[in-house]
Amino acid sequence: MRTIAHISDLHFGRHNLNVMEDLVTSIAGMDSDLVVISGDFTQRARHAEFAEARLFLDRISSPKLVTPGNHDVPLYNLFSRIFRPFRNYDRYIAPVDQRLSFYEDDELAVLALNSARRFTRKNGRLSHRQIADVARIFEALPSERFKVIVTHHPLAVPSGQDSLELAGRASDALRAIANTGIHLLLSGHHHRAISGPIADVGASGSILIVHAGTAISTRTRRGAANSYNLIKINHRSISVSVMAWGQGTGFVAADAATYVLEAGRWKSSRA
Ligand SMILES: [Fe+2]
Ligand SMILES: [Fe+2]
Numbered sequence: 001m002r003t004i005a006h007i008s009d010l011h012f013g014r015h016n017l018n019v020m021e022d023l024v025t026s027i028a029g030m031d032s033d034l035v036v037i038s039g040d041f042t043q044r045a046r047h048a049e050f051a052e053a054r055l056f057l058d059r060i061s062s063p064k065l066v067t068p069g070n071h072d073v074p075l076y077n078l079f080s081r082i083f084r085p086f087r088n089y090d091r092y093i094a095p096v097d098q099r100l101s102f103y104e105d106d107e108l109a110v111l112a113l114n115s116a117r118r119f120t121r122k123n124g125r126l127s128h129r130q131i132a133d134v135a136r137i138f139e140a141l142p143s144e145r146f147k148v149i150v151t152h153h154p155l156a157v158p159s160g161q162d163s164l165e166l167a168g169r170a171s172d173a174l175r176a177i178a179n180t181g182i183h184l185l186l187s188g189h190h191h192r193a194i195s196g197p198i199a200d201v202g203a204s205g206s207i208l209i210v211h212a213g214t215a216i217s218t219r220t221r222r223g224a225a226n227s228y229n230l231i232k233i234n235h236r237s238i239s240v241s242v243m244a245w246g247q248g249t250g251f252v253a254a255d256a257a258t259y260v261l262e263a264g265r266w267k268s269s270r271a
Helices: 017-028 047-058 078-083 087-092 128-138 170-179
Strands: 002-007 034-037 064-066 102-104 108-112 146-150 184-187 194-197 208-211 227-234 237-246 250-262 265-270
Touching: 002 017, 002 108, 017 227, 017 237, 017 250, 034 108, 047 087, 064 108, 108 128, 128 170, 184 227, 194 250, 194 265, 227 250
Parallel strands: 002 034, 034 064, 108 146, 146 184, 184 208
Antiparallel strands: 002 227, 102 108, 194 208, 227 237, 237 250, 250 265
16 A cells, blocks of 8 residues: 655745645654655745745655646746746755656656646646656556556546646647556645546546645645645555644644545445
């Protein structure tokens, strides 16, 4: 079994310090095999915000896999945005480099794809090359390895949920993902903690997608708490617990769902 703590949309610069301390405590108690952080580390891609994000990362001892979000690209400094959009991210968080955005052990393979773009403002996109890399990287792996892709901008919404803005070329990417036998997608951006199977893509069976809420920022959706996802993967069974923050309680499991892959289809059973 493998446990992933899936954190997103920290937005340092617009964060709540108490919630951040509770998050560090909660993550330390989970003993996760991997901590995934799916972008929007900062509010405005400033040095001071990235420096705070770096201090936060250094307090997490588990292996980490990270990818930037649209807020990690400078918005107002046009020179930086055009000529060096990931300079601060590279310096403080991790180089934007696919070779470094991959985690693998004997059960799990996780690839993070950078969907943040300098010219698309808040909407992201994948490149043709990134989509081609999905098949190239995962097809070489043993078929029993559980395969996961992380993007900041979601590639789909769970069936039955309201539509949300998706990454550019999401449908091309989904086709490649389905054809490559990838089981799980993780994303952030919309600050909504939702999960579920997505509608079938072609004849290639179903894919599960998990969106994360905002972990520590004050940019919560109306009525939603700060949260992160605790994901347990046991062969073809996945449980997703939304760990929601409350004053005095810290992060506690507020909602849980279990999904089982049967005959190529994800079936859900809410706890
Ligand atoms: Fe965000
Ligand atoms: Fe975002």
